[in-house]
Amino acid sequence: MSSPEPIPPPNDRRSSRASSNASLAVPTLDNTREPVELLVVGGPPSTPSPLALRASNSPSSNRRKSRIAKLPPDVHLLEYLSACDSNLICLICHSPFDKPVQLACEHFFCRECLDHAWDAQHDAQKTCPTCRGRVDTTREPLPVPKIIATMLDELVVKCPNTKSGCDWIEQRVNVHDHVLLYCEYTLVDCPDFDCHLYITQKDFHKGCLHYTEHQRTTCPNRSTACPHCSVELLRLELNAHVKDICPKVIVPCPGTLVGCTVAVERADLAGHAKGCSMAIMAPYFRDQQARIERSEARLEPLSRKVGILEDGLSKITNMLYPPNANDSSFPVTNPLDPNSDAFTTAPLVPTPDFRLPPASFPPVPPSHDTSQTPLTNPTPPPFDSQIHHLLTLHGSLRDEVSRIANALTDYEGRTNMMIINENQRVKDEMLHTNAAINGMRMQLHWLVSATLQQRTGSTNSTGNSTSRAGGSTDSNASGTQGTNSNLGSRSAGASATLHLPLRRLSDSTRQNTKL
Amino acid sequence: MFASKRLSKELSKLHDKLPPGITLIKADDFTEWLMDIRVIDSNPLYQDEVYRLKFVFSQTYPIEAPEVVFVKDEDHPIPWHPHVYSNGIICLDLLDRQGWSPVHNVESVCVSLQSMLTSNTKQERPPGDEHFVKHNKQRPKDINFVFHDNQV
Numbered sequence: 001m002s003s004p005e006p007i008p009p010p011n012d013r014r015s016s017r018a019s020s021n022a023s024l025a026v027p028t029l030d031n032t033r034e035p036v037e038l039l040v041v042g043g044p045p046s047t048p049s050p051l052a053l054r055a056s057n058s059p060s061s062n063r064r065k066s067r068i069a070k071l072p073p074d075v076h077l078l079e080y081l082s083a084c085d086s087n088l089i090c091l092i093c094h095s096p097f098d099k100p101v102q103l104a105c106e107h108f109f110c111r112e113c114l115d116h117a118w119d120a121q122h123d124a125q126k127t128c129p130t131c132r133g134r135v136d137t138t139r140e141p142l143p144v145p146k147i148i149a150t151m152l153d154e155l156v157v158k159c160p161n162t163k164s165g166c167d168w169i170e171q172r173v174n175v176h177d178h179v180l181l182y183c184e185y186t187l188v189d190c191p192d193f194d195c196h197l198y199i200t201q202k203d204f205h206k207g208c209l210h211y212t213e214h215q216r217t218t219c220p221n222r223s224t225a226c227p228h229c230s231v232e233l234l235r236l237e238l239n240a241h242v243k244d245i246c247p248k249v250i251v252p253c254p255g256t257l258v259g260c261t262v263a264v265e266r267a268d269l270a271g272h273a274k275g276c277s278m279a280i281m282a283p284y285f286r287d288q289q290a291r292i293e294r295s296e297a298r299l300e301p302l303s304r305k306v307g308i309l310e311d312g313l314s315k316i317t318n319m320l321y322p323p324n325a326n327d328s329s330f331p332v333t334n335p336l337d338p339n340s341d342a343f344t345t346a347p348l349v350p351t352p353d354f355r356l357p358p359a360s361f362p363p364v365p366p367s368h369d370t371s372q373t374p375l376t377n378p379t380p381p382p383f384d385s386q387i388h389h390l391l392t393l394h395g396s397l398r399d400e401v402s403r404i405a406n407a408l409t410d411y412e413g414r415t416n417m418m419i420i421n422e423n424q425r426v427k428d429e430m431l432h433t434n435a436a437i438n439g440m441r442m443q444l445h446w447l448v449s450a451t452l453q454q455r456t457g458s459t460n461s462t463g464n465s466t467s468r469a470g471g472s473t474d475s476n477a478s479g480t481q482g483t484n485s486n487l488g489s490r491s492a493g494a495s496a497t498l499h500l501p502l503r504r505l506s507d508s509t510r511q512n513t514k515l
Numbered sequence: 516m517f518a519s520k521r522l523s524k525e526l527s528k529l530h531d532k533l534p535p536g537i538t539l540i541k542a543d544d545f546t547e548w549l550m551d552i553r554v555i556d557s558n559p560l561y562q563d564e565v566y567r568l569k570f571v572f573s574q575t576y577p578i579e580a581p582e583v584v585f586v587k588d589e590d591h592p593i594p595w596h597p598h599v600y601s602n603g604i605i606c607l608d609l610l611d612r613q614g615w616s617p618v619h620n621v622e623s624v625c626v627s628l629q630s631m632l633t634s635n636t637k638q639e640r641p642p643g644d645e646h647f648v649k650h651n652k653q654r655p656k657d658i659n660f661v662f663h664d665n666q667v
C-alpha cells in the first residue's frame with residue numbers, strides 16, 4: 001500500500017482486478033465468472049494453483065477459508081483526523097486519493113474512480129473526466145510522483161472500527177495492516193458452524209454470542225414459566241434457576257454427606273438445617289475430607305520418589321559389591337535408621353534394605369518391603385554408610401572425567417598436527433602451480449612481443465633513421481630488455497624494439513625476478 | 516454503494532458551507548434531493564423569486580449525470596429562460612450524457628444553473644415549448660437536445 005502499485009496496461013484491467021480479488025478473498029457480487037478467469041489469468045507466484053483452487057472450493061475448507069477472510073478497509077470510508085488538503089482530494093469520489101494515477105494533462109484520480117468513469121465511455125475515446133482531454137490509453141494512466149503517494153500515506157486516519165470501540169489512530173499507510181491483522185474489532189465469521197453472522201475478532205474465542213443474544217432479546221419464544229414455582233423467566237436461564245434459585249424444587253439437606261436423609265423444598269430447607277445437627281456438622285466434615293484428600297495426593301509422589309531412590313541405591317550396591325562377594329564382616333547397621341534394632345537382632349541375616357534418612361517419611365507401601373525381603377537379595381552392604389558409598393562413586397566419576405579430558409587433549413593435538421601437515425602440502429602445491437602459471441605468462445609475453453616486432457618492423461622501416469638519431473639512450477635500454485627477456489629476437493634490430501612501450505620493459509624484469 | 520459514498524461526502528460538505536443563493540432543502544436519502552436557488556445579481560427577470568431544483572441520482576452517480584429539473588409549486592415558479600421548458604426540464608449540456616463528467620457535483624450544477632439564469636436577459640421559452648411539454652414522455656436525460664445556442 002505504501003508504494004504505488006505498478007500500473008497494468010489499460011487493456012489488462014480486468015485481469016488485474018481479478019487477481020486482486022483473489023488475494024483479498026472478498027466475496028463480490030459479480031464474481032460468478034471470476035473464479036473461472038482466475039485459472040486463466042495465471043500471473044504472480046502467489047496465485048493459487050488449480051489444484052489448490054479446487055480444494056478450496058470443497059465445502060469444508062470453504063468454510064474455514066471464509067472464517068479467516070476479513071474485509072479490507074475501504075479507503076473511501078475512512079475518517080480523517082484533520083481536513084485533508086484539497087489538492088489531495090479525488091474529484092470523482094470526493095475523498096483523498098486511493099492508489100492515485102495521473103493523466104498526461106496532469107489531472108489525478110483514484111485508480112478505481114478513473115476505471116469507473118471510463119467504464120461508461122467508449123473504448124476508443126477515453127477522456128479526462130476533468131478537462132475532457134483525449135487520453136492515450138496505451139500510455140496512460142501514469143504513476144503519480146512519489147511525494148503524492150507519501151503525503152497520502154501520512155494522512156492520519158481513525159480505525160474504521162472506531163464505532164465498535166477501537167481507538168486506533170495512525171497514518172493511513174498502516175490502516176490495512178491494522179484492520180486485517182491487529183484490530184480486535186474487525187468482524188470475522190462467527191465461530192459457530194451454523195451461525196452466519198459476524199463477530200468481532202476480540203469475541204471470537206467466546207463462541208457464538210448471537211444465539212444467546214437472540215434468546216435474550218429477540219426470540220418470540222424467549223420466556224417461559226418455571227415448572228416448579230411458575231415464575232416467568234427467560235428460557236435461557238431456566239436451568240440455572242432450577243439448579244440454584246427456585247424455592248419450590250426439592251433439595252436434599254446439606255447433611256446428606258454425614259447421613260441425613262431429609263429432602264425438602266428449598267424454601268423450607270433453612271428451617272430444617274437450623275435444627276439438623278448433621279447439617280451443622282457437614283461443613284467441618286467437608287473440610288476434613290478435603291484436607292485428607294490433599295494429604296493423600298501429596299503422599300503419592302513422595303512414596304514414588306522413595307521407591308526410585310531405593311531402587312537406585314540397591315543397583316549401585318550391586319554394581320560395587322557383586323552378590324558373590326559375600327562377606328558378613330561388614331557392619332550392617334545404619335546409624336540413622338531407627339529400624340536398626342531389627343537388624344542387630346538378626347545380624348546373620350543381612351538386610352539389603354537401605355533406607356534413606358527415613359524420619360520424615362511414612363512407612364513405605366508394603367509392595368517395596370515384599371520385593372526386597374532378605375531372601376531375594378542376600379548381598380550384605382559392605383560399607384559404613386551411604387555417604388561413604390556416594391563419595392567413592394564420586395571419586396570414580398571424577399577419575400573417569402579426567403581420563404576423558406586427557407583423551408580429548410590428545411585427540412586435539414593429533415588433529416592439529418594433521419591440519420598443519422595438510423596445509424603444508426597444499427602450500428607446496430600452490431607454489432608449483434604458481435611457477436607453472438608464470439612460465440606460461442613468459443611464453444605468452446614472448447609470443448606477443450615477437451608478433452609486435454614483426455609488425456612494427458615491416459611498417460616503420462622508413463622512419464627508422466630519425467628515431468635512431470633521437471633515441472640513442474633508449475636504444476641501450478631496449479638492448480637490455482632484449483637480453484633480459486631472453487626473447488632471442490635480435491635479428492629484428494634495435495630500431496624495431498624502440499617502438500615497444502617502455503612500460504613493458506619494467507614489466508618483464510619484474511617477471512624475471514619473480515621466477 | 517459508490518453513489519452513496521460520494522453523496523454522503525457531498526452532503527456533509529453542503530451542510531458545512533454553501534455558495535450564496537443556494538440552499539439545501541431536503542436530502543433524506545441518496546436518491547432524491549431538493550435544492551433552492553436564487554439569483555443574487557439584480558436581474559429584473561428573477562427578482563425576489565426562489566426556484567426549486569429536484570436532483571434524482573442513479574446508482575451509478577457520479578459516473579452518470581443526475582436528473583435535474585425545476586419543480587413548480589405555489590411558492591416556486593419555473594424561471595424564464597430560453598433553455599428551460601415550462602415543465603421544468605432544463606436543456607443544459609452539463610446535464611446531458613455527453614456533457615456530464617464525474618467531477619461535477621450537486622453544488623457545481625447549482626452554481627452553473629445560477630449563472631445561466633444570471634446572464635439571461637430574454638423572457639422566453641425554448642422553441643416548440645408548448646408541443647414538447649404536451650408530448651414529451653421521455654426522462655430528461657434521454658432526450659436528445661440539440662444545443663442550438665452555446666452562448667448561455
Ligand SMILES: [Zn+2]
Pocket residue numbers: 090091092093094095097098109110113
Ligand atoms: Zn477517487
Ligand SMILES: [Zn+2]
Pocket residue numbers: 103105106107128129130131132133
Ligand atoms: Zn485532464
Ligand SMILES: [Zn+2]
Pocket residue numbers: 159160161162166167168178179183184185
Ligand atoms: Zn482498530
Ligand SMILES: [Zn+2]
Pocket residue numbers: 190191192195196197199207208209210211
Ligand atoms: Zn453466531
Ligand SMILES: [Zn+2]
Pocket residue numbers: 226227228229230231241242245246247248
Ligand atoms: Zn422456579
Ligand SMILES: [Zn+2]
Pocket residue numbers: 253254255256260261262272273276278279
Ligand atoms: Zn438434615
